[in-house]
Amino acid sequence: MxxxxxxxxxxxxxxxxxxxxxxxxxxxxxxxxxxxxxxxxxFDWKLLAVYSFWVAIACFILSVILLIADDYLIALISRIINTPASILAFISAIIAAGLFYFGVRRRQRYPQKTVSNEAVFFFGVLITAVTSVFLSHITIALHWRESIFILLPTIIYLIVGIQLRSVLVWLFALIGIGLLVLTETSYLAQDHYLFWGMNIPSRFTIVGMLIISASVALKRHSRLLFLQESTLFMGLLYFFNALWMLTIFGNYDSLSAWSHIKQIELWGWSVTMLLVTLSAIYYGIKNNNPLIRAFGIIFLLLCLYSRYFEYFWGTLHKAVFFAILALSFWIIGSRAEKIWQLGNKN
Structure with missing residues (x-):
């Protein structure tokens, strides 16, 4: 074939x-x-299938949100089925397990239908989260921390993602880790913005670096190698987004403190981000890693545009700013072309 x-x-x-x-x-x-x-x-039918399933999932989530937002329907449902949270948690847990089981059987029967198989796993992820919400209502009298009900589905996603070899479920586990760090550190900070001297963006630069390190460690395990690229993606996403936020807000402990500073005082974070993004671009090109290269390019442009809106929007003419950007990237491109030509001669 x-x-x-x-x-x-x-x-x-x-x-x-x-x-x-x-x-x-x-x-x-x-x-x-x-x-x-x-x-x-x-025509790329696989891409259409991916988009179609994501739209279907998004529409399903929207319908659930609209249902929850409708007080009349909620009151009506409550009167029809006055079911304790413990029973709802048990039922939703069974449904979630059934969805994961159905997804595995379907993947065994139709291994070529990767997109729809992952979509089934997504609904298992969604119902698992619903189960955790019901559990939180059961234990509300015990005054347990909210982070416990994020930790529980996150552990399930980690185990299921590895055992079922599902990248989608694994990605939700990494999202759960981020939510867990945010919730737990905010609780330990006792309503202050700083935890161990770090605000939320600072904490997530650490989270991002740890997840990136985990992606490097996954290369050494052949059984977990299929998770390496998705783990690297989430680590880069956490790290670069947090670093970009630091260039805007800095490491201040409150919005009121941040509102009294001038953006020029945060130049150190901007320089750091410029150096990091340029290093990512260089590393991505040198090691033929398109993912790291793409993150470097995207956040380099984002950093430059952010600085423009902060420092030059009211003073520097727009055409001049973009002309300076064009000239700088032309110089970079010309230099890169010379290096590429030298490499071809060797």
Missing amino acids: DMKVNKRQGQFLNDTINQWQQQQLIDTQQAQQLRHSYDVIS
Whole structure:
């Protein structure tokens, strides 16, 4: 069976085969055989499937939110089924387990339907969170911390993500870790913004670095290697978003303290972010890591645009600012082109 590729992949393969042929690494017959080994599909149906399932999930969540927001319907449902929270928690737990089981069986039967299989797992994730909410109502008299009811589903997601080899469930486990850190540190800070001298963005730079370190450790375990890229993605997302927030708010302990400073006083954070993003771009290019490279580029531009709105929006003409940006990136591109040409000569 010929390999199915999209137009972009087909163009890349065709260019590669042409280059090999020009360099006389393969002859004309081998080039033709390689070109006939794949088919270019005119429409990316897999991408449409991904978007369709995400839209379906989003619509389902929206319908639940609208249902919850409707006081009349909630009152009506409460009168019809006056069920204790303990029973609802048990029922939802059974449903969640059933969804995970159904997802596994469906994946065994239809392994090629990766998108819809992961969508089934998502509903298992959602119902697990609902179970945790019901449990919180059962133990409300015990005055347990809210973080316990985030910890419970997070542990379940970690175990299920590994055992079922589901990247989607694993991503929700990493999101749960972030929520757990936020909730627990805010509780321990006793209504103050600082925990161990760090505000929320500062804490999440640490969380991001720890998750990035975990992604490096996953490379050493073949059984967990499938989780490495998604873990790196979440670590970078936490880290760069938190660092960007620090360039805006700094490490201040309250909004009132932050409101009395000038943005120029936070230049140290901006310089740090510029150095970090440039380092990420350099590392991504040197080690052929498109994920790190993309994060570096996106947050470099975000940092530059943020500084523009903070410092130059009212004074520097917009055309001048973007002309300076264009000139700077032209210089970077020219320098990169020279380095690339030197590398080709070797």
